[in-house]
Amino acid sequence: MRLDVVTIFPEYLAPLEVSLVGKARARGQLDVRVHDLRGWTHDRHHTVDDTPYGGGPGMVMKPEPWGEALDEITASGDGEPVIVVPTPSGRPFTQELAAELAGRDWLVFTPARYEGIDRRVVEEYGERHDVREVSIGDYVLAGGEAPVLVMVEAVARLLPGVLGNAESHRDDSFAPGAMADLLEGPVYTKPPSWRGREIPEVLVSGHHGRIARWRRDQALTRTAAHRPDLLRRCDPRALDRQDRAL
Numbered sequence: 001m002r003l004d005v006v007t008i009f010p011e012y013l014a015p016l017e018v019s020l021v022g023k024a025r026a027r028g029q030l031d032v033r034v035h036d037l038r039g040w041t042h043d044r045h046h047t048v049d050d051t052p053y054g055g056g057p058g059m060v061m062k063p064e065p066w067g068e069a070l071d072e073i074t075a076s077g078d079g080e081p082v083i084v085v086p087t088p089s090g091r092p093f094t095q096e097l098a099a100e101l102a103g104r105d106w107l108v109f110t111p112a113r114y115e116g117i118d119r120r121v122v123e124e125y126g127e128r129h130d131v132r133e134v135s136i137g138d139y140v141l142a143g144g145e146a147p148v149l150v151m152v153e154a155v156a157r158l159l160p161g162v163l164g165n166a167e168s169h170r171d172d173s174f175a176p177g178a179m180a181d182l183l184e185g186p187v188y189t190k191p192p193s194w195r196g197r198e199i200p201e202v203l204v205s206g207h208h209g210r211i212a213r214w215r216r217d218q219a220l221t222r223t224a225a226h227r228p229d230l231l232r233r234c235d236p237r238a239l240d241r242q243d244r245a246l
């Protein structure tokens, strides 16, 4: 998979050089290219923003640098990229969308700053590419770079061979499958006793059926406490089927 990121803060994307994404790049599973938008400006000050038509707070990112950048980048690869535009007004970024994007060969991320990018850029590229305006959550950030880090990690970990244990994301929260739409339960490791706190006996019982049921019950309890909205989405018949399979 090829990932392009266009930003005025390329250094913000340094975390893509370490850990899971960094290792995937080193193994050649990911081709990540970070571009400085100012490379497509032509004035002395490398201007990327201007005042908003119609007035209002802040500044808006000018269309010209984005147009030159996206023209060059989208012409430079094979196949069709998905252009992912982080924005507070986007569709929610979900595990389902992460899985869809993980199935694509090329993603181009356009994290903006200020009040966002001149609308005509999304219109221009939406006519000939798959453009997705996406929000990572109901809170307001100062720009799109942090959302890109979130989305790239969520997508990269779903790529074959990137996560050490291929099974690791099978039981993710929000992933389709046995524990779909339930939050993960608690996890424990050595030592068996820590500051007088013991681990649950069932986890060292060696009884895999009991362990699986305990984990399922913990997931249900946690989901009911932290995300009752997810429980309401669950199909009770599917939960019963899972119960019987444990």
Ligand SMILES: N#Cc1c(-c2ccc3ccn(Cc4ccc(CN5CCCCC5)cc4)c3c2)n[nH]c1N
Pocket (backbone or CB within 6 Å): 057, 086, 087, 088, 090, 111, 112, 113, 114, 115, 116, 134, 135, 136, 137, 138, 139, 140, 141, 142, 143, 144, 145, 147
């Ligand atoms: N993904 C994601 C995000 C973002 C995000 C993503 C990308 C950019 C680019 C610029 N910003 C800053 C910003 C912040 C607020 C507003 C809305 N205006 C506020 C003043 C009155 C008018 C409307 C616009 C632009 C961004 C924020 N925030 N939260 C998420 N989940």
